[in-house]
Amino acid sequence: MTDPFPRRAIARELSRVVNAPVGDVLAEIGDASTASARRIGITGPPGGGKSTLISALAAHRLEKNRDRTVAVLAIDPTSPLSGGSILGDRIRMDAIADLPRLFIRSVPSRGARNGLCDNVVDLMTTLERHRFEEILLETVGIGQAEIDVRELVDTVVLVVPPDAGDSVQAMKAGIIEIADIFVVTKSENPAARQMAAEIRGIVGARKSASPPAVVMTAANGSGIAELSDAIDAHHHARDNGDTAERRRHYHLKALIGREIDAVLSGNGEMARGDLRSSYNRLLQHLRRY
Amino acid sequence: MSLARKRILIAKPGLDGHDVGAKVIALALRDAGADVIYTGLRRTPDYIVRIAVEEDVDMLGLSILSGSHKELVEDVIAKLREADAGDIKVFVGGTIPVEDHEALLKAGVCGVFTSEMKIDSVIGAIDRELAEG
Ligand SMILES: Nc1nc2c(ncn2[C@@H]2O[C@H](COP(=O)(O)OP(=O)(O)O)[C@@H](O)[C@H]2O)c(=O)[nH]1
Ligand SMILES: [Mg+2]
Numbered sequence: 001m002t003d004p005f006p007r008r009a010i011a012r013e014l015s016r017v018v019n020a021p022v023g024d025v026l027a028e029i030g031d032a033s034t035a036s037a038r039r040i041g042i043t044g045p046p047g048g049g050k051s052t053l054i055s056a057l058a059a060h061r062l063e064k065n066r067d068r069t070v071a072v073l074a075i076d077p078t079s080p081l082s083g084g085s086i087l088g089d090r091i092r093m094d095a096i097a098d099l100p101r102l103f104i105r106s107v108p109s110r111g112a113r114n115g116l117c118d119n120v121v122d123l124m125t126t127l128e129r130h131r132f133e134e135i136l137l138e139t140v141g142i143g144q145a146e147i148d149v150r151e152l153v154d155t156v157v158l159v160v161p162p163d164a165g166d167s168v169q170a171m172k173a174g175i176i177e178i179a180d181i182f183v184v185t186k187s188e189n190p191a192a193r194q195m196a197a198e199i200r201g202i203v204g205a206r207k208s209a210s211p212p213a214v215v216m217t218a219a220n221g222s223g224i225a226e227l228s229d230a231i232d233a234h235h236h237a238r239d240n241g242d243t244a245e246r247r248r249h250y251h252l253k254a255l256i257g258r259e260i261d262a263v264l265s266g267n268g269e270m271a272r273g274d275l276r277s278s279y280n281r282l283l284q285h286l287r288r289y
Numbered sequence: 290m291s292l293a294r295k296r297i298l299i300a301k302p303g304l305d306g307h308d309v310g311a312k313v314i315a316l317a318l319r320d321a322g323a324d325v326i327y328t329g330l331r332r333t334p335d336y337i338v339r340i341a342v343e344e345d346v347d348m349l350g351l352s353i354l355s356g357s358h359k360e361l362v363e364d365v366i367a368k369l370r371e372a373d374a375g376d377i378k379v380f381v382g383g384t385i386p387v388e389d390h391e392a393l394l395k396a397g398v399c400g401v402f403t404s405e406m407k408i409d410s411v412i413g414a415i416d417r418e419l420a421e422g
Contacts, residue, residue, distance in 0.1 A: 106344060
């Protein structure tokens with residue numbers, strides 16, 4: 001098999017970037033041009049069918065456009081007790097694991113509490129440097145904390161399994177704001193249609209341009225073409241004018257945030273005393289860097 | 290703990306249909322701080338090597354109960370080298386007769402762990418192997 005991209009080299013670069021302090025990250029990707037991939041975020045509760053959906057979606061999109069290259073970043077939660085993780089998303093991506101124009105990487109969430117991982121944006125930039133045209137990002141969970149994913153991708157697909165009563169509650173509480181497309185998975189379950197109707201009800205009342213709610217079954221691939229088309233339609237309809245700038249802002253904030261974390265956790269003195277002097281000390285420290 | 294930030298792939302090549310042992314190891318490695326990727330049952334050497342490369346693992350554990358450990362191990366190690374990933378350490382676990390251990394070590398594995406071994410000593414051995422770099 002001849003690879004359309006340097007698989008081994010990309011894999012190693014991702015490892016360097018994920019473990020590196022900010023200074024080294026900048027050395028590695030600091031000259032990143034504005035090369036930008038279509039970024040599609042898939043989020044939703046654990047067990048909802050995100051990985052299974054990504055497998056079918058990637059297969060469909062690679063089949064439809066045979067020159068396309070697609071990368072998958074699948075984030076799984078790190079155990080807060082041991083700091084280790086089981087990265088299990090790949091098991092569901094069996095059917096696509098040998099497609100030549102595809103690259104899949106599993107990522108532990110580590111300390112991040114927002115369903116992402118601290119340097120997911122650096123990983124995406126690394127993949128973009130290698131000219132992947134699409135990145136599918138799987139993130140964990142459903143709730144206010146995941147709203148960050150909105151800043152990171154072009155299109156947010158929210159996966160809702162038919163039995164997820166708490167997802168409906170979360171949507172009522174406002175998570176619908178972040179979703180561009182809803183997918184009710186496991187639609188052979190009779191509750192799926194009702195769930196889709198319920199979502200359309202909630203969403204229709206809240207948003208002027210109602211995002212689509214697709215019903216799909218992983219087993220027979222039904223709904224995948226519809227979802228793929230909805231992603232394209234969303235991409236073409238949205239205003240992509242400020243994407244590069246918003247992404248750059250997010251990236252800068254992420255880098256500074258990590259720098260601040262490093263300083264605060266490495267120096268107990270930093271947060272002593274009154275708020276103003278801690279703040280000034282921290283600023284000074286960051287400047288020196 | 291030296292398993293923190295280590296990436297380890299646990300894979301099951303060959304035709305046997307049990308992965309209890311593989312899952313026990315995977316969970317124990319997670320509890321020791323490692324990031325563990327598990328492949329599921331009955332994977333081909335090509336498939337396993339591609340995942341090892343993409344995931345840039347520090348170590349690859351092959352769990353084999355089928356008796357065809359020699360062929361499978363040699364095949365995987367050869368394909369890792371072909372993929373310029375010969376530096377990824379490989380260990381074998383499962384039902385491996387003692388008389389085969391020597392040959393497997395010669396073929397390039399860094400450890401052979403049989404089902405009789407205590408899980409703690411397996412994790413300890415993996416830990417030491419990765420600490421050596
Ligand atoms: N019946 C049925 N099961 C599904 C479907 N999609 C996913 N699953 C199953 O749901 C479970 C969780 O799927 P997974 O993709 O790992 O969910 P994730 O945690 O959201 O990534 C697995 O056992 C899947 O086989 C579907 O369309 N129908
Ligand atoms: Mg998953």
